[in-house]
Amino acid sequence: MEENRDxxxxxxxxxxxxxxxxxxxxxxxTTSPLHAVIGIICLGSLxxxxxxxxxxxTSAGVPPISYSLWQSTGAGLLLLALAAWRGLKLGYGWExxxxxxxxxIFSIALPNANMALCVAHMPAGLMSLLVNLSPVxxxxxxxxxxxEAFSALRALGILIGLSGVVVLMSPGVALPxxxxxxxxxxxxxxxxxxxxxxxxxxxxxxxxxxAPILMAAGMLGGAISFLLPAATALDxxxxxxxxxxxxxxxxxxxxxxxxxxxxLYFDLLRRVGAVFVSQASYAVALSGxxxxxxxxxxxxxxxVVASAALIFTGLYLVNRRPA
Numbered sequence: 242m243e244e245n246r247d248x249x250x251x252x253x254x255x256x257x258x259x260x261x262x263x264x265x266x267x268x269x270x271t272t273s274p275l276h277a278v279i280g281i282i283c284l285g286s287l288x289x290x291x292x293x294x295x296x297x298x299t300s301a302g303v304p305p306i307s308y309s310l311w312q313s314t315g316a317g318l319l320l321l322a323l324a325a326w327r328g329l330k331l332g333y334g335w336e337x338x339x340x341x342x343x344x345x346i347f348s349i350a351l352p353n354a355n356m357a358l359c360v361a362h363m364p365a366g367l368m369s370l371l372v373n374l375s376p377v378x379x380x381x382x383x384x385x386x387x388x389e390a391f392s393a394l395r396a397l398g399i400l401i402g403l404s405g406v407v408v409l410m411s412p413g414v415a416l417p418x419x420x421x422x423x424x425x426x427x428x429x430x431x432x433x434x435x436x437x438x439x440x441x442x443x444x445x446x447x448x449x450x451x452a453p454i455l456m457a458a459g460m461l462g463g464a465i466s467f468l469l470p471a472a473t474a475l476d477x478x479x480x481x482x483x484x485x486x487x488x489x490x491x492x493x494x495x496x497x498x499x500x501x502x503x504x505l506y507f508d509l510l511r512r513v514g515a516v517f518v519s520q521a522s523y524a525v526a527l528s529g530x531x532x533x534x535x536x537x538x539x540x541x542x543x544x545v546v547a548s549a550a551l552i553f554t555g556l557y558l559v560n561r562r563p564a
Contacts (some may be wrong), residue, residue, distance in 0.1 A: 243468055273341035277513045284509060285524020287502040292365040293532040295357045300487020304477035308492065309350055310468040311481075314505050315496030317461030324454050331459055336447045340456075343445055345463020348438030352431040354468070363421045364539045367409060369529020370549055371428050373522045377402045378436025380559050388443065395559050402555025405548040414544030439470045453507060461556040520559065523553060 291312075298308055304547040324331070331337070360368045377399050383389035384396075406532060409415045410424065416422060481489040509518050533539035 265394055280509045282524050284502060284505050285521040286528040286558050287370050287498050288525045289390050289528030290498055292360055292368045292529045296360045296365045296492050297491035298488045299357050299361040303488045303492050304479050305354045306468055306472045306477045307479035308357040309354040310472055311492055312353060312495050312499050313349055313461045313464040316499045317458060317465060319500045320454050320458035324458055325534060329452050329455050331455055332447060339461035340445045340447055341463035343436055343441050344460040346467050347434055347441055348545045349460060349464035349466045352434035356431045359424045362424040364533055366413055366530035366539050368428055368534030370526050372432050373526050373552060374402055374432035376434035377555060378433050379439040382436055382440050398555040398558025402552050405551030406542060408548040477504050
């Protein structure tokens with residue numbers, strides 16, 4: 242496994258940076274460091290905003306599966322249109338279809354639906370912290386199946402990151418109601434699924450996968466092909482229809498934010514590369530806490546600050562690269 246590819250953290254939108262990274266430098270001399278940092282902050286802010294929008298939508302009655310379906314549909318249509326405009330064509334061989342379905346289910350459909358389900362019952366800001374554990378899960382799984390060599394420093398990062406979760410679970414620290422603890426535990430499935438998706442992406446990635454937009458579009462198509470029949474079978478297919486309700490406005494906003502984030506994501510990926518783009522994880526967590534405070538009045542006590550510091554430290558150690 243290519244070193245740069247396997248160590249790039251998963252990105253919240255469901256398209257891991259390591260899947261889109263071709264292994265070649267993607268820097269641009271026309272992008273100043275200031276512009277790159279501003280772009281990363283904007284990208285992280287958009288992804289962090291999705292937590293609060295998901296909470297608004299699902300709390301108003303939008304089923305989690307339909308939330309994930311519409312989020313994938315908006316972004317998927319955009320990427321297909323961009324690919325067609327650039328004259329790119331999706332691969333339809335067995336290895337492509339297998340990759341699209343597996344990544345669509347485990348990197349997009351299931352984690353996003355689980356996130357939407359859990360965030361309706363817990364603070365949105367906490368969810369933005371938890372999703373950043375996906376690189377920790379990725380490394381742990383990679384060591385278990387011998388895709389990665391064991392590193393004491395990165396193993397320490399796993400322990401520090403998990404200790405941050407333990408702090409969040411402590412009584413009176415982050416959860417206003419102790420009955421929310423089971424939802425926090427279930428929320429950990431989202432970064433776990435993102436981590437599993439990273440491993441699946443490395444194992445099943447087609448050999449001719451050099452066009453990031455095509456890979457992402459195929460993954461979103463795989464997610465839609467799973468979510469649509471699942472929503473229909475479980476009677477959770479939700480279609481916004483005028484006059485729109487508040488939850489439906491939030492759902493439409495999710496689609497719009499998802500489209501904007503994908504455009505910015507691929508632009509930054511082209512200009513500064515996947516390794517730098519992966520730093521958006523920190524902005525996701527911080528902005529998620531801000532949006533949670535703005536929309537729901539969620540407070541950030543010293544316990545949450547301590548937990549965030551531990552999770553960030555663990556994330557840094559796990560993702561730490563040689564110069």
